[in-house]
Every structure is written in C-alpha cells, then in structure tokens.
Amino acid sequence: MMNRHISFSINAKPVTFQVDARQSLLDLLRTHGYASVKEGCGVGECGACTVLVDDVPIDACLFLALWADGRAIRTTEGEARDGKLSQVQQAYLDTGAVQCGFCTPGLIMTSTAFVEEHKGQTNVSRHEIRRAHAGNLCPCTGYEGIIRAVEKCLNEKETGDQGDAPACACDLPGETPDP
C-alpha cells in the first residue's frame, strides 16, 4: 500500500490528509464526515457522488483522492453561508425538486456549477439544462422541479431571501438518513 500526504481545500477550508494511492475522493470525503456526498453506483453512472473540483462537477467515486492535491473541492455542506441556504439549495425547495433526496446533494452541485457558468445569460434552453444534468440520475422527480429550480436561479437578479439554513445540508426535507 502506498500512502501520500495531500493538501487541498474542502469548502474553502485547507486540509491535509494521508491517503492510500487507490482511495477515491468519495471514500476520503465520507470517511471525514462529508456525508452529503452519496455513494450510489460507485462506478460513475448515477452522479450521486458529484462534487465540484475547481468549480467543475466530477464523480467523486471515479476521482482518486490523490488528484485532489492542490485543488478546491466543494460539497453541498459548504454551499449554505451565514445561516442562509445557497441560491440553488433554496430554489430546489421552492420548486419542489426534492423527493427522496438521495440524488439531491449531487444534483445541487451540478446545478450550482451550471448556474455559475450561465449567470446573466438570457437564452439558456431547457435542453441545455437537461443535458448538463444528464449525469445525475433521479428516478423520483421527473426532473421538472430541478429544471425549474435552475431556471429560477438564472432568472433571479439577486440571491434574495434564501431562508434559514438547515444544521446540515443533509437535513434538507426529503433527504434520507445516511446509510
């Protein structure tokens, strides 16, 4: 077994870990309490493990922890700020985009990257939104609420009142208990 020390940031907090060269970022994050990052398929098909690496959505189950060295990782836990849900988190609640919630943390990160990339653009089509979320499987919602949430964010000028943040993003209504 080969171990190495890596340093990176998780939700803007600098961290250093000793990791096994074969360990996935998903395993590392969950081992250290980032329980919003879900393990679904474990093989890059469901998107439940989606996190942002330097603001780009990736499947953490396919991403070696070693590759995080020097990068900035974002998970749903870090999106609520100063007691307020992020714009995307609040939009998911407002549009009814959450049912069982297992897919929700990963989808929120995909939506967050999409909204940040397309902010201020007025001509974003539903097709583009659907395509951007194609890597995140959700058998519950039919995606309508999710698409409406992204459209709502793109159409909002300001983040506005985003409500009180839950103690943890995992406490979003409809979220299943962590396995």
Ligand code: FES
């Ligand atoms: S758990 Fe990573 S894509 Fe399914």
Ligand code: FES
């Ligand atoms: S899997 Fe998406 S809400 Fe249930």
